Amino acid sequence: MLWDGTCQHRRYAKSDMKSVPTIRFLGAAGTVTGSRFLLEQDKTRVLIDAGMFQGLKELRLKNWDAFPIKPESINAIALTHAHLDHSGYLPLLVREGFSGPIYLTEYTAKLAEVVLRDSAHLQTEDAAYAARKGFSKHSQPLPLYDDEDVTRTVQLFRTVSFRQRIEIAQDTAVTFHPSGHILGASFIDVEFAGKRLLFTGDMGRNQHPLLVPPDHFPSGHFDAVLTESTYGDRKHESPTNSFRDAINRTISRGGTVIIPAFAVDRTEVILMELHRLIDYQEIKRVPIYVDSPMALTTLEYYRDALHNRSPEIRIEIVSEWSSGDPFDPGDLHEMRSVEDSKKLNDPHTPCIIISASGMATGGRVVHHLAGSLPHSENSVILVGYQAVGTRGRLLEEGALTVKIHGELIPVKAEILAIEAFSVHADSAELLSWLSGASQAPDKVFVVHGEQSVAEKFASTLKEELNWNCEVPKDGQQFPI
Numbered sequence: 001m002l003w004d005g006t007c008q009h010r011r012y013a014k015s016d017m018k019s020v021p022t023i024r025f026l027g028a029a030g031t032v033t034g035s036r037f038l039l040e041q042d043k044t045r046v047l048i049d050a051g052m053f054q055g056l057k058e059l060r061l062k063n064w065d066a067f068p069i070k071p072e073s074i075n076a077i078a079l080t081h082a083h084l085d086h087s088g089y090l091p092l093l094v095r096e097g098f099s100g101p102i103y104l105t106e107y108t109a110k111l112a113e114v115v116l117r118d119s120a121h122l123q124t125e126d127a128a129y130a131a132r133k134g135f136s137k138h139s140q141p142l143p144l145y146d147d148e149d150v151t152r153t154v155q156l157f158r159t160v161s162f163r164q165r166i167e168i169a170q171d172t173a174v175t176f177h178p179s180g181h182i183l184g185a186s187f188i189d190v191e192f193a194g195k196r197l198l199f200t201g202d203m204g205r206n207q208h209p210l211l212v213p214p215d216h217f218p219s220g221h222f223d224a225v226l227t228e229s230t231y232g233d234r235k236h237e238s239p240t241n242s243f244r245d246a247i248n249r250t251i252s253r254g255g256t257v258i259i260p261a262f263a264v265d266r267t268e269v270i271l272m273e274l275h276r277l278i279d280y281q282e283i284k285r286v287p288i289y290v291d292s293p294m295a296l297t298t299l300e301y302y303r304d305a306l307h308n309r310s311p312e313i314r315i316e317i318v319s320e321w322s323s324g325d326p327f328d329p330g331d332l333h334e335m336r337s338v339e340d341s342k343k344l345n346d347p348h349t350p351c352i353i354i355s356a357s358g359m360a361t362g363g364r365v366v367h368h369l370a371g372s373l374p375h376s377e378n379s380v381i382l383v384g385y386q387a388v389g390t391r392g393r394l395l396e397e398g399a400l401t402v403k404i405h406g407e408l409i410p411v412k413a414e415i416l417a418i419e420a421f422s423v424h425a426d427s428a429e430l431l432s433w434l435s436g437a438s439q440a441p442d443k444v445f446v447v448h449g450e451q452s453v454a455e456k457f458a459s460t461l462k463e464e465l466n467w468n469c470e471v472p473k474d475g476q477q478f479p480i
């Protein structure tokens, strides 16, 4: 009996003891997409970001893998920003049973809804296409999620202000700070089970033409920092005249300039640059078409943020554009309907077409590429990150043909990739921002970069700051 009693006592003492808090990497480990980081202690589970995998087919298939824990067991989610590789998995979690709050900033909420509805639409279309063509192994191919799942997801959104500490679950508080990456984007200071962690999300640059620079690295001690490393192995070129020159060459040949652009933010940055070049008479005024319903909805939110004097918008831009439109250099055409878009298939006169998707994996830009690539008077200017496995990456690497709608299209048009428009910090910029930490964090996890790039950035951090770095593997779990 005495033995039994001791055992009872020991069992009670054990269950009263809290387990060590941990972090699990459920994506963006050795790759740039699928950001999903799970914080766990006993029954508390908090997820930072819920992104989709994009790019190579083997990555995209991972979106279909069963989530390693029951989604209903997650207490809360915090979202750094609206891009699909950070937000695109949310509707699936909701479909599978998650019903807790999702914390995010006001403009992340607005933009995430646009991004998620577009994603649901594309997936529903893909499933219907697979059913028609009969190439799915399922007799009734299903989308990953649909518009109804998105509606249920946005109902869970809880908007928060920047720089305000807010409790989101037991023993968990978060503070969002502007990261200068896209409208609404944040890095998040997370207090979890007595530990403090920093999630950079995607880190922007000081020179975004519209957005305020990222807040400084918060003061104090951090147990862990998760830093992105998309461009962790290189330095962005300084803005050069190559964008202007390529446009001028194309216009003088009587051709069309196609700019595949991420619908969120890149379209705005490109339009502002075109506005500047036209104002300074560095390029001729030619018709500019924005041919992407998602980009146009986003554009309205950027205009809204500017005219509402959102604190995320640079003060000098707010005063310069108290009236007028920084995005319209005078001949801007917003192509909303499919009929509008089709009219652009053979524009006849020199013009600039900005269309999504940014890596030419889908969307209306694919039709424009199919029509333009075979003709040498045209040009394609790539202005964003092109992931491995995308058409954009093939073009960037000089492919002589690309497959579009099952057909091999010859690439005769001039192809140019310009990194100066990147809204990701490069290696030196990331290092400079991280070195603003008042104390070395106990542990640094380098994520959101292709494997070799993440490793290179981890060694840079070790060499330059003597930080204790790790490049986690997919599924790995660490005590904090």
Ligand SMILES: [Zn+2]
Pocket: 081, 083, 181, 202
């Ligand atoms: Zn992003």
